[in-house]
Amino acid sequence: MNMNVGFPTLGELIQFTYDTAGVLPRKRGLEDELDEKEKKSLQKALSRLAKEEGNINENFGDLIKKLAFIVAGYVSDPRANFAIGESLMDLLDVYQAILKDDGTYLDKAGTIKWLINEFIIGRLALSIKKHTLRFNIAARNFSTPGKFWFLPTIENGKVTYPLEKAMVWIYEKCDRTQKQFHCPDDFNSTKYVQQEQNLENAQNWIKNNGLPSLPALIWNFNYSIDRINDTSNSNTNPCIDNHLRENICLILFIARASTFVFRELLSNFELSFVGEICEKFKIQSNDISDDFLEFETSIKNELTGRPYLQSYLDEIWLNETSHFLASYANIQTHLTKSLEAISYEDQCKIFQNPIEVQNLVQRFGKFSIKSIAAQLNSPSSNEIPENFPKLLLNGLDLKNNNNTSQDDIALYEVNLKQSNLELVLPWMLPWIKGAYHYRREEYQLAFPFFKEAFNSAKYCAGKNQYKLVNQFVEVAAKNNKRLEFNKGIRWAQYLGIEIRWLRKDEPTDEKLDFVFAIMQKANYHSL
Known part of the structure; x- marks a missing residue:
């Protein structure tokens, strides 16, 4: 598998999460910490996920639950634990969504910088505000070293x-x-x-x-x-x-x-980048606080002086914050649809006009509008490699074309190498070759190419994975490769990609046997 271009792997992500929590390894812990047997079991589970063995969703979920249990031994306040856990899940959901929908042409370091700058900073700022309110952290009267103390x-x-x-x-x-x-x-x-x-x-x-x-x-x-x-x-x-x-x-x-x-x-990364993302977090966090201020103030005024039980107060904060967040999300969805209806050039004109921006802030809030304005007015430093869009589209055309020949494929390979894009589009060429043999019902020849394309595409191809994963599991079935078939199914389940004949059904052994048997015989001309 090519690892030069792409997102961090799932195994790398969960290991980084454990390392961030600092629970492994350890020299000394509390009385309820893991014993050596439990530690080895946990390390084995981390290794299995890194190799993407077994049910990815279940293994990932079990490791997150285990981490939450371990952290609870050191941070005993349940409100704080819930807020930390939910914020972590929000970030993991962002990773999953981006992995499914957004491809990347950047190396891993460049992809991580882009991911942090474009998605993680804003999501984390929103999650912290969201969950401190939902779980009424203020009720604990905890002190802190100051605003934004948790940033360097x-x-x-x-x-x-x-x-x-x-x-x-x-x-x-x-x-x-x-x-x-x-x-x-x-x-x-x-x-x-x-x-x-x-x-x-x-x-x-x-x-x-x-x-x-x-x-x-x-x-x-x-x-x-x-x-x-x-x-x-x-x-x-x-x-x-x-x-x-x-x-x-x-x-x-x-x-x-x-x-x-x-x-x-x-x-x-360079010190300047770290400084920039810290400042960006502060700005976005303040904008979110301004967007939430009227709601937060109204709830506080409503509850001040009322002789309610603490459990009832907590329930009000949880429910009212959830309602507010649903409305807040609907406003952002409306904004997204409104922007999609106009060209990029018109968007730039609007967001370069201070009066227009202020009007939009009144309608949609500071967080989204100021974030979009900053993005449009600050050109990305990640230039698209020359010929990347052209060779991506050409590759998809060749893969989809029933008349694609070996000469066409050879020429495309030459063009990839001449443009130095074979490491940027590592999944494209093997997918074309696999499709070529598939159409000729040469399934044994097609399988190694589909396997290479599948493994290379997982962490960089984005939404192009839908068809590829479906074709990979089908060709695996036609070659009686049950282990590879299962790997494709599990990856699809993690990303939320629907597999033919399975769709949203629970992947029970009986259902998978049925899908495997169907795919051994079925043939789809549209690739």
């Missing part, structure tokens, strides 16, 4: 990561120096050696000398809090209550996750 601060080329900000805030919140926080016992205490080790680790972390696993980080701070509470008195050294402890654990989880992500970004 970049000044004069120096980066201050969120974990450093969080640790400084914790010490200030607890009215202790770093040493007082981690070493509350007397020097002669039998527990002092461990406290000194904890202090040394914390000093390294706050200086960005290594990033701890989540279990090591939480264990360190929980141990210190326990020692503080054991040695505290109400007058001079007050205890740290459970509410503040939960607050600290939540801040540490977010800080560590964000620090990991931005360290990874800075190890792969």
Whole structure:
């Protein structure tokens, strides 16, 4: 499979998600952390998904559920857990939708930059606002180190990561120096050696000398809090209550996750790009807050002073926010349809006119309008490779044409190589060759080409996959390749691609046997 062009694979995505959470590997954790047997089982599940073995949807879902369960051992507040989990699912849904509908001609690094800049930043800003309201996070009265504290601060080329900000805030919140926080016992205490080790680790972390696993980080701070509470008195050294402890654990989880992500970004991309996406997030987050302000204020005014049970208040926030979001989404859908009805040139003219933009903001909100305006007024740095559109369309024509000859295919291959596009369209040539043999009922010759096209297209062909996946599973059936047939079915199920004779039916063994048998005999002339 060609991996030079395309999106990150599903296996890479889920591994990155686990790495971001910081739950594996670990040196030390809480009492309810995974034992070695569970850890090996989890690593095996991650490996299976990376190889795309078995039921992709089920395996992916199981790994996400397992991650949520593990994180809940460190972030105990259920509201925060729900908000974090739902925000993660929103981002995973974006990845799935883009993978299905949008192809890419960029290498993996370029595709990741495009994905972050065009989709992830806005989606994350919206998800954070959406789920903090839905789950009424404000009811917990948690404190934070400040607005946008979870983004790195970049000044004069120096980066201050969120974990450093969080640790400084914790010490200030607890009215202790770093040493007082981690070493509350007397020097002669039998527990002092461990406290000194904890202090040394914390000093390294706050200086960005290594990033701890989540279990090591939480264990360190929980141990210190326990020692503080054991040695505290109400007058001079007050205890740290459970509410503040939960607050600290939540801040540490977010800080560590964000620090990991931005360290990874800075190890792969230029500092200017990271600075740009941070500023873009702030702008879009503020625009979303403005769009939600009237709704949020009305609910707060309605509930202020009412003697409602907390469970009823939570239900109101969940239901009313869901209704508002549905209306908000309908407005965005109407905007999309309105823009599709006019040319790109006319769109540019509209969004270059400040008065027109302000009128649109009044109708559709700041978030969408300002995002579109910024996109139209800032040309993409990702230039389409020369001859890419032409060779893409020519390739599809050759694949669809019953009269395509070997000479036509050979000429197309030459044109691909001369244009240096064989690595940008890795799935096109084998698909054409597979279709050529299919029409001649040379299914054994066709299969290797369809397999190559399928494997090469998964992470870069976008909506062109629909026909290709259907043809791949059909030719796999005609060659009695049940394992490959199943792989195609599972991939289609993950992306939401309907397979002939299966459509939206549950892919039971009985149903798959039926589809396999039909496809062994059926022949479709339209490719």
